[in-house]
Every structure is written in structure tokens, then in C-alpha cells.
Amino acid sequence: MKKITGVDILDDKIKERLTTRNIYEIFNNFIIPLISKEEQEFLEELEDFLIKEIEPRVNLNNEVYELFPILGKKNYIQRLNQFGDMERYGMRYEMLLAMATSIVDPELDLARVVSGVIFANPLFRHGKGDIIEKVLREVISGEKIGCICITERHHGSDAVNMQTTIKNENDHLLLDGEKVYTTNGSVADYFVVYGVSNRNNPRGTMYQLLVEREFEGIETNRLGIQSIPRVEVSQTLFNSVKVPRENIIGDEGIGYRNLFSGLVAERNAIIGSSLGIAWLTAITALIYTNFRTQFGKPLYDFQGVSFPITKLFTELMAATELGFKSATEYKKTLKYEDQKFVKYNAAFSSGTKFLAANLAHRISYETQQLCGGIAFTDNMRIDKSLEVAKVQEIIGGARNIQLYLVSKDIRDIVKNLTF
Secondary structure, eight states: OOOOOOOOOSOHHHHHHOOHHHHHHHHHHHHGGGSOHHHHHHHHHHHHHIIIIIGGGOOTTSOGGGGHHHHHHTTOSOOSSOOTTOOOOSHHHHHHHHHHHHHHOHHHHHHHHIIIIIIHHHHHHHOOSHHHHHHHHHHHTTSSOEEEEOOBTTBSSOOSSOOOEEEEOSSEEEEEEEEEEEETGGGOSEEEEEEESOTTOHHHHEEEEEEETTSTTEEEEEOOOTTOTTSOEEEEEEEEEEEEGGGEEEOTTHHHHHHHHTHHHHHHHHHHHHHHHHHHHHHHHHHHHHHOEETTEEGGGSHHHHHHHHHHHHHHHHHHHHHHHHHHHHHHHTTOOOHHHHHHHHHHHHHHHHHHHHHHHHHHHHHHHHHOGGGGSTTSSHHHHHHHHHHHTTTTSOHHHHHHHHHHHHHHHHHTOOO
């Protein structure tokens, strides 16, 4: 990997204050009123671990995957689903994990969410058997890496009408196709892959498969995503790959249902990552502008700096409360099958994901402008956060797709009125 770190020009007195410990302390002042005592204890333990075990090992010249086994030792690859002896899990815990990890390393959290949540959640929800248990054990430990394969060269937002085909060969399935934008793809050990047996009837014939790297016929090629140089996003090719029947997660037609039932979890995890980026950049700017002097006084004393920062914090506090509400609502998707509620929850998570991801990008951009030139260097994490925020806005569905889903459900409410 090309060396991407540069010279340190940050004032020593400011650097002493811009520690992750101080960022967490300010972050907790805003977060703790929104969470339970048990969640607070989890968050504080997590933050202490990240400061002591992860932050010293973060190297911007190395890919993030070397940090996975360290997270895995404490079951911090994911906290959405119960695994092993963990007692604290669920979407609210996963959201806390995403926020705290993003504050230390936004790229690490992006890759972690894909492996631990977007890949692993379908296995938790729909997988059965010894193979699934083995794969989950390896991935949640951080020793192996997961990837999900949905989008294709000509089917991004229109993911349903995919061209990847799956043929039933009695004792196995035959997988052929190309997937793109597969995060972690080039280094993944396991893939959750969606394909159809009839391209003219994708909803009725979609499969969901667990594919292992060792299967013959798999080829991965890294894409050039310059915003996240430490995360591998790839083209993944399946050339007549034989998949054993025991690796079916969702059989013919069930794959479509499983695909869409998993999107709410995916969006909520991304909400947590986006909120973490937003808090990181907002708090960094708050500390920096209070101790960086210009024209004989701190930058924060200028209303042209303090008022915009205050406005961003106000929006971020509201978005964070909405994010926790979305995480709480997610529990209900596991209990209720009422179609009206399912549609409501899908729209609610889409709207919240749009707000959180868009706000993370905007806060990163605006604070970079307010802090000045230093915020464009690697001396602070604002520029890195801005680049990751750009990617977060499109992962799980581009922002206009999220707005379309909300718009569609709003329209349906009106159409269902009885006049």
C-alpha cells in the first residue's frame, strides 16, 4: 500500500487536548442521557478497550483487517445478535459499538459492519447447521472475513432484477455471475451471494447462498475506491461455482424475502457508523476551535465559527436520538409480521439512514472549513471522516433511494385512505 501519512504540524498544546479519551468524554455527555445504565456500562468498557487495544495499533498505511482479531477477542465484531457468552446485544448495542469504533477509526468500522452485521446477520437469522455455526464462529472471532454480494454492474439500485444465475443440479447448485461493490470482497473468506434461477422472475426464483472462498471458480479483483484506501471493495466473479446444498441459506424464492428483511438491520448499523463519524468531527472541531487562537483570541470566540458549530451540534443531538429510536423500533421487526408495520419500519430506517449519513458528510465538510488547513491533513481525523462519510451515504442504498422508499410509503398511506 502506498504511504499516505505526512508530517505533523499540529500544535502540541492542542494535540494534548485532542485525544480520543477527551473526545469520548464529551461524546458521553451527550449520549449517556439517551441510554440505559447497562448500555452506559457497555459503552464505557468498549471505549476503554478501543483506546487501549485498538487505537495504538491503527496505522493509516495498513489495511484495517489486521485489527479484526483484536476486536473479535472481546466480541466486538458485532453486537446485533447473541453469540457465545455475550449478555449485552441487540441493535442499540450494535449502534453504540458502531459509534464508538467510528470515533477511533471510521474505515475500520465500515469494514467491521459489513463482515459482522451485513454478512453475518443473514446467517444468524436464516442459517442452520454445522457449517453456519462454524462460519459464524470464525467471522465473529475476527479470524475470517465476510462479504455480501448483491449489486451488479448494471443493477445497483435495481438490485432485484439481478443477472447472476443459480442452477439446481440436484446434489449441488451452480453459480454464475458478476457482483460489484463487494466490500471486503478481495480479502473475504466467505460470501453471502444472491442469484436467481429465472431472470424473468427474480422475486420468485431468488436464492441466498453461503459461498466459501475455497470453492473453485471464484475470482476477486479490487476496485479503485480512493476514499477508503484501507478497505478492499471489489468485483467478485463466480464462474460455474459448485455450491453444496447445505450452503443454501434461502431456497428458491425465499432468497428475495430474506434479502429485504435484512435491509433494516443493515441501515441501522450504517446509522450508527454515520453518527460516530459526525460526533468525531463535531467534537474535534469543538476542541480545536476552543484552543486554536487567531487574531489574538480562540476561533470559537468568533460568532462566524461558534454559531455554525452550535447549529451542527443541535442537528446531531436530534439525529442521534432518532437513531436510537430506529434501533429500538428494530426489535419489533423480529416480533411482528404485520405488513403495515414492516413497511413503516423499512421507511423509518431509510429516512433515518438518509439523515444520519447526510449529516455525517455535511458536518465533516463544514468543520473542515471552520478549522481551516490543518483539517485537510492527517493530523486530525476530519478529512478521513469526510471521505468515509461519502461512502457511507451510498452503502445500503444511495440517499435518493432512501428518500424514494420513504416517499413511496408516504404516498401509500394517502392512497389507502377511505374517502
